[in-house]
Amino acid sequence: MRATLIYGAGDVRVEDVPDPVLREPTDALVRVLRSCICGSDLWPYGSRPASEQGDRIGHEFLGVVEDVGADVSGLKKGDVVVAPFVWADNTCDFCREGLQTSCRHGGFWGANGVDGGQGEAVRVPQAQGTLVKLSVGEDSALLPSLLSLSDVFPTGHHCAVTAGVGPGTTVTVIGDGAVGLCAVLAAKRLGAEQIILMGRHQGRTDLGRDFGASDVVAARGDEGVAKVLELTGGDGTHAVLECVGLRPAIETAVAVVRAGGRVSRVGAPQYPEVPFGWDEFRRNITLTGGIAPARAYIEELLPDVLDGSVQPGRVFDSTVGLDGVPGGYQAMADRTALKVLIRP
Numbered sequence: 399m400r401a402t403l404i405y406g407a408g409d410v411r412v413e414d415v416p417d418p419v420l421r422e423p424t425d426a427l428v429r430v431l432r433s434c435i436c437g438s439d440l441w442p443y444g445s446r447p448a449s450e451q452g453d454r455i456g457h458e459f460l461g462v463v464e465d466v467g468a469d470v471s472g473l474k475k476g477d478v479v480v481a482p483f484v485w486a487d488n489t490c491d492f493c494r495e496g497l498q499t500s501c502r503h504g505g506f507w508g509a510n511g512v513d514g515g516q517g518e519a520v521r522v523p524q525a526q527g528t529l530v531k532l533s534v535g536e537d538s539a540l541l542p543s544l545l546s547l548s549d550v551f552p553t554g555h556h557c558a559v560t561a562g563v564g565p566g567t568t569v570t571v572i573g574d575g576a577v578g579l580c581a582v583l584a585a586k587r588l589g590a591e592q593i594i595l596m597g598r599h600q601g602r603t604d605l606g607r608d609f610g611a612s613d614v615v616a617a618r619g620d621e622g623v624a625k626v627l628e629l630t631g632g633d634g635t636h637a638v639l640e641c642v643g644l645r646p647a648i649e650t651a652v653a654v655v656r657a658g659g660r661v662s663r664v665g666a667p668q669y670p671e672v673p674f675g676w677d678e679f680r681r682n683i684t685l686t687g688g689i690a691p692a693r694a695y696i697e698e699l700l701p702d703v704l705d706g707s708v709q710p711g712r713v714f715d716s717t718v719g720l721d722g723v724p725g726g727y728q729a730m731a732d733r734t735a736l737k738v739l740i741r742p
């Protein structure tokens with residue numbers, strides 16, 4: 399079969415690899431119907447040291463179960479399933495607490511001998527806990543939105559939930575990438591009263607308005623902060639969802655959060671320190687967020703995707719076959735594509 403491997407910065411290749419086989423009784427084999435490229439794949443694509451040997455990559459996929467190990471119940475050949483971006487048993491103490499990203503028997507795709515999702519098929523460890531069955535056919539028009547349940551939609555939702563977004567709250571979303579747009583969608587779904595989207599790409603912020611943003615602020619830095627404060631009577635918003643991952647974004651986040659409010663960050667932040675000093679203490683600001691336990695949210699978000707009341711799949715603005723994956727990485731790195739869908 400064919401799959402995507404990363405060899406270093408700017409060096410993504412699609413190659414022949416061995417077909418996956420069941421190794422553990424808890425495994426399943428999944429033929430991939432749809433996968434995609436994540437903004438977080440762009441970090442290694444931008445900076446990974448070159449290596450002789452490539453590593454499988456991709457952590458968002460949905461597909462069809464082809465085979466299951468002896469210990470897997472509830473799944474059978476032919477089921478359409480989605481996988482969250484971290485695999486987990488869904489039964490240990492952390493999983494029961496809704497923190498499947500800390501599963502005692504889980505791990506990441508494309509690491510330690512586990513397949514990546516950007517290929518024709520995947521061996522899924524802890525399949526019974528990891529995979530969520532979808533009541534759709536292989537040709538469903540909902541596949542892009544269902545695929546977003548792997549990562550970007552639950553990640554945006556996690557950002558909103560940890561920031562305390564609910565009915566009547568005011569929200570600033572920083573970033574008009576796929577996660578930021580999904581955070582807008584999630585905040586709207588949770589009942590936010592005002593959603594200010596900070597982003598500079600009009601095509602993306604227009605989609606953000608469709609997803610529920612009430613205001614768009616294109617300015618950045620001090621000017622952007624001033625605009626958000628102006629839109630909120632000088633107070634800032636209850637919740638700030640930082641969906642960029644770079645230092646200036648967290649500085650803006652802290653500057654536009656209302657006293658007593660929460661700043662949540664998701665999407666693999668690339669800064670080790672957060673400005674969190676006396677002023678933030680004096681204003682009772684909470685810093686929260688983290689890697690999203692997507693598996694914890696899929697069942698909750700799924701009905702709204704199935705009935706079409708939310709359409710997070712609209713973040714995909716480009717579709718490629720496996721041959722087009724290297725170009726897809728470059729297009730996302732160049733910001734000419736928002737998020738690239740892969741049809742192996």
Ligand SMILES: [Zn+2]
Nearest residue numbers: 488490493501
């Ligand atoms: Zn677990």
